[in-house]
Amino acid sequence: MASRPDETGGQQISRRGFLGWVSGAGIVGSFAAGALSTYVFLKPRVTYGEPNKFLIGRPEDFPSGARMAIDTRRVCIVREGNKIAAISTTCTHLGCIVAPSPVGFACPCHGSHFDVDGNVTGGPAPKALAWYKVSLTPSGELEVDKDNEIQIGSYLTV
Numbered sequence: 001m002a003s004r005p006d007e008t009g010g011q012q013i014s015r016r017g018f019l020g021w022v023s024g025a026g027i028v029g030s031f032a033a034g035a036l037s038t039y040v041f042l043k044p045r046v047t048y049g050e051p052n053k054f055l056i057g058r059p060e061d062f063p064s065g066a067r068m069a070i071d072t073r074r075v076c077i078v079r080e081g082n083k084i085a086a087i088s089t090t091c092t093h094l095g096c097i098v099a100p101s102p103v104g105f106a107c108p109c110h111g112s113h114f115d116v117d118g119n120v121t122g123g124p125a126p127k128a129l130a131w132y133k134v135s136l137t138p139s140g141e142l143e144v145d146k147d148n149e150i151q152i153g154s155y156l157t158v
Contacts, residue, residue, distance in 0.1 A: 067116075
């Protein structure tokens, strides 16, 4: 930059030097704003759902013969004696939440019916309800893993 001495003996920046400095700062600022905008645009704005592995309580929270639906997690916890299972409450027809009934599960939307094991007994549902892996954590709580479907009739013995 060209500068010249002022009357106090210090250096004074020329008009050309000042405009060059301001232009350079503007170019760098524009580049930074463009890079930030591109990053914000390309970064996925994903809101992930609830985790598919979750705790449901201790085995003693589920008395023998219990069939407890957890609608927020879309599972029904079934206990028979010392065996516990987690059955999906999402209808395999169109994804409605099925409700436990005296003879199994019933879909209120389109009339599908399932037996106590989740097998289709009537209606438009194309396949049985999924069974999910249930495991006992070291702290003694039950954990359901909805990412791990298991064979119908597979219980965890507690």
